[in-house]
Amino acid sequence: MCGRYTSKKNPVDIAEEFHAANLVPQDRRPDYNVAPTREVPVVRAVVGEETSAAEDARELVTMRWGLVPFWAKDPKVGGRMFNARVETLTTKPAYRSAVKRRRCIVPIDGYYEWKKLDGGKKQPYYMTGRDGASLALAGLWETWGKGEDALTTFTIVTMPSAGHLEEIHDRMPFMLPARSWQQWLAPDEPDVAELLAHPDLARAESLELRPVGADVGKVANNRADLIDEITPDAVLF
Numbered sequence: 001m002c003g004r005y006t007s008k009k010n011p012v013d014i015a016e017e018f019h020a021a022n023l024v025p026q027d028r029r030p031d032y033n034v035a036p037t038r039e040v041p042v043v044r045a046v047v048g049e050e051t052s053a054a055e056d057a058r059e060l061v062t063m064r065w066g067l068v069p070f071w072a073k074d075p076k077v078g079g080r081m082f083n084a085r086v087e088t089l090t091t092k093p094a095y096r097s098a099v100k101r102r103r104c105i106v107p108i109d110g111y112y113e114w115k116k117l118d119g120g121k122k123q124p125y126y127m128t129g130r131d132g133a134s135l136a137l138a139g140l141w142e143t144w145g146k147g148e149d150a151l152t153t154f155t156i157v158t159m160p161s162a163g164h165l166e167e168i169h170d171r172m173p174f175m176l177p178a179r180s181w182q183q184w185l186a187p188d189e190p191d192v193a194e195l196l197a198h199p200d201l202a203r204a205e206s207l208e209l210r211p212v213g214a215d216v217g218k219v220a221n222n223r224a225d226l227i228d229e230i231t232p233d234a235v236l237f
């Protein structure tokens with residue numbers, strides 16, 4: 001699963017990295033402990049009367065983490081739908097419409113996961129790239145409600161862990177290689193199975209697995225030092 005991550009970069013830099021028009025306020029503050037229901041930058045295709053994904057048009061917008069299907073009676077369901085398993089994207093009612101036409105990319109610096117240890121204790125780790133480039137996570141988005149009450153939300157696609165990430169947790173976010181970004185975002189791409197057949201396993205295998213302190217476990221904590229490396233057995237809970 002992926003239930004916490006960091007989004008530190010300036011929106012202008014994220015937009016440049018993903019070749020997208022920036023619609024996120026530039027005064028947005030770095031977030032070192034993004035949790036479900038938080039508003040964060042997401043990349044999607046620009047779809048309208050005069051533009052299309054075929055023209056390679058992308059935009060960086062703000063969405064709330066936790067998918068709320070358009071047919072949901074209560075938006076509170078989004079608090080539970082922050083991840084979507086790749087195995088059931090095309091069959092679960094909550095995802096099968098979005099996976100066909102409303103796919104997005106969630107740009108992150110890295111994500112947190114908790115490794116289970118003997119005695120019921122857990123050690124938090126921060127998984128991040130060694131090169132400073134963002135991780136491009138596959139996501140789905142939806143709009144719930146209308147007018148001023150409209151809510152745009154997203155979920156992060158997850159898959160079984162591969163390589164050394166299996167040492168930390170049995171699942172990991174589905175990372176997209178740059179060559180797949182356009183196809184993933186295109187709303188008229190019919191072959192969903194093909195889109196889901198090529199996760200960026202090389203990128204996943206290259207990630208640094210950094211042990212960090214237990215403070216990240218509290219959503220209220222949002223400091224730069226949350227991602228600082230510690231001695232693995234120094235802080236356990």
